Amino acid sequence: MRAPLRLFICLPGLYAMLGWAHASSEGIRLRIEAEPSVLLAKMPGKRPVYGWALAIEGSVDERLSLRGEARLRQAGTSLSADQIDYEHQSDDLQATGRVRMAKAGTIVEGPALHLKLDSQIGFMDEATIAMPAVGGFGSAKRLEFDGPGKVNLLQAMFTTCRPDEAGWVLEADKLRLDQDGEQGQAERARVVFQGAASPVIPRLSFPLTDSRRSGWLPPTVGVTSR
Known part of the structure; x- marks a missing residue:
């Protein structure tokens, strides 16, 4: 070798x-x-x-x-x-x-990458993303690098469940993850829980960490008999 x-x-x-x-x-x-x-x-x-x-x-x-x-x-x-x-x-x-x-704790994988090295502007098609620090996993038809710490996922899905045991999934036309700002934003999104989908939500935001702030917490799902 x-x-x-x-x-x-x-x-x-x-x-x-x-x-x-x-x-x-x-x-x-x-x-x-x-x-x-x-x-x-x-x-x-x-x-x-x-x-x-x-x-x-x-x-x-x-x-x-x-x-x-x-x-x-x-x-x-x-x-x-x-x-x-x-x-x-x-x-x-x-x-x-x-x-x-x-x-910075984020791993992206795909068949090809195009990137401006200094500005961190570029894209990757058919990409997957893992954020172990916040327990997040996702995929996108196209993943856009929009500068240091910022990515846009087009035709995306995202979950904090294990990829092979996704009890719930956030699907969105566009999902923006800002690691420096510790916040995510989704456009035309819906939550799918065990195969049942919510109505389309035009826009929503949520923190990527457990830090207290206005907006959504990283989505969690509970079930009750009441």
Whole structure:
């Protein structure tokens, strides 16, 4: 089994000190396979990005492609996929194949990810989301990243039950989760409890934690014979 490559980079910039590289007028070109190598840069005021892959190819100041068990990590955010591509000039990151991103207690998974790395703006189709800190799980036709700590789920479902034992589910055309504000908002939503659906609710809001505030508590369901 080949050992994964290790890559240490700072973004934006991706300028590097590298033990093996070929410099040209087009920038520093990389094609690294089979043996572990390290790429390291230190740029004041920028958070470093650490990367691993079985193969790395591209230019550190233009485009990098990490292939095979690819992983990136930056300041509390980790990303894994079969392949990760990054365009320096546009700050575009694309990850494909078994994509998993974890940040601030939230885990999102899907087949592909498109993301502006610095602004955290992007999307993932056919996504699932898990928020273990609040016991929340959900899925969406499309999950939009709307800046640090904010996600929008389109054609979404969300529950605080176990995914395989969902006694109740919140379904919504749009569900916005704001981790920093500890609040969720839903548009055109309904609650489905054991197969029975409530009327459509045009708009509702609820806290994502047990902190006291106005609005809904994370939904709970009780049954009584009265």
